Amino acid sequence: MNHHIKRRGILIIISSPSGTGKTTVANALLENDFNLHMSVSATTRSPRPNETHGKDYLFISEGEFLKQRDAGNFAEQAKVFGNHYGTFKTTVDDAIENGRDVLFVIDWQGTQQLSQSYAHDMVRIFMLPPTFEDLQSRLNYRGTDNNKIIQQRLLKATDEMSHWAEYDYVVINNNLEHTISAIHNIIKSERLRRRRQVDLVHFVTKLREDGEEYAKKNG
Ligand code: 5GP
Numbered sequence: 280m281n282h283h284i285k286r287r288g289i290l291i292i293i294s295s296p297s298g299t300g301k302t303t304v305a306n307a308l309l310e311n312d313f314n315l316h317m318s319v320s321a322t323t324r325s326p327r328p329n330e331t332h333g334k335d336y337l338f339i340s341e342g343e344f345l346k347q348r349d350a351g352n353f354a355e356q357a358k359v360f361g362n363h364y365g366t367f368k369t370t371v372d373d374a375i376e377n378g379r380d381v382l383f384v385i386d387w388q389g390t391q392q393l394s395q396s397y398a399h400d401m402v403r404i405f406m407l408p409p410t411f412e413d414l415q416s417r418l419n420y421r422g423t424d425n426n427k428i429i430q431q432r433l434l435k436a437t438d439e440m441s442h443w444a445e446y447d448y449v450v451i452n453n454n455l456e457h458t459i460s461a462i463h464n465i466i467k468s469e470r471l472r473r474r475r476q477v478d479l480v481h482f483v484t485k486l487r488e489d490g491e492e493y494a495k496k497n498g
Contacts (some may be wrong), residue, residue: 288381297439298408
């Protein structure tokens with residue numbers, strides 16, 4: 280019964296070119312799994328109409344961002360499409376310590392930085408679109424960004440995709456339901472990894488002691 284055993288929280292990283300559907304996938308995973316939490320990043324980007332401060336992002340000024348960065352408070356940070364994005368160290372450390380699994384929707388630069396300090400506590404998943412046309416139509420359909428920004432994101436996609444080999448898992452988003460269940464299966468398997476289950480030693484020691492006692496009486 281694994282839920283008796285204390286374990287370290289997992290940092291689940293999802294990266295993909297803009298428009299692959301990672302936000303949709305992330306939201307579905309959060310709904311289906313109660314031990315999964317979203318990492319809320321700080322950004323200097325302006326909120327989109329459907330976004331809430333504190334839920335989607337912490338929307339902060341450039342001055343505040345640079346102050347936090349210079350104080351060394353970010354576990355990772357990067358400039359993407361001209362805006363700063365960053366994850367606070369406290370978000371990461373609290374999650375690992377308390378056995379909480381946290382989902383990070385961040386780019387390859389942030390993933391590389393987290394890998395330097397948290398390699399053993401991370402699972403890196405890269406999502407790819409089935410075709411380039413698919414990426415184009417999703418970005419147009421989203422309707423939240425203007426044409427210039429959409430074009431910028433499409434030009435960046437090839438660059439982003441060149442980092443696929445730095446990830447532990449690669450999932451092609453052919454079908455939303457399959458993608459969600461594939462990623463959920465990855466998370467469920469990763470939770471069982473021996474090194475994450477920090478109380479396993481005590482658990483097995485107790486089992487073996489009981490076994491030895493049985494042997495003494497009946498052997
Ligand atoms: P968007 O502006 O569409 O919300 O995000 C743009 C890009 O920034 C996405 O590719 C996303 O992965 C990346 N991003 C969002 N938050 C963070 C973060 O905290 N750190 C890093 N490195 N990238 C982020």
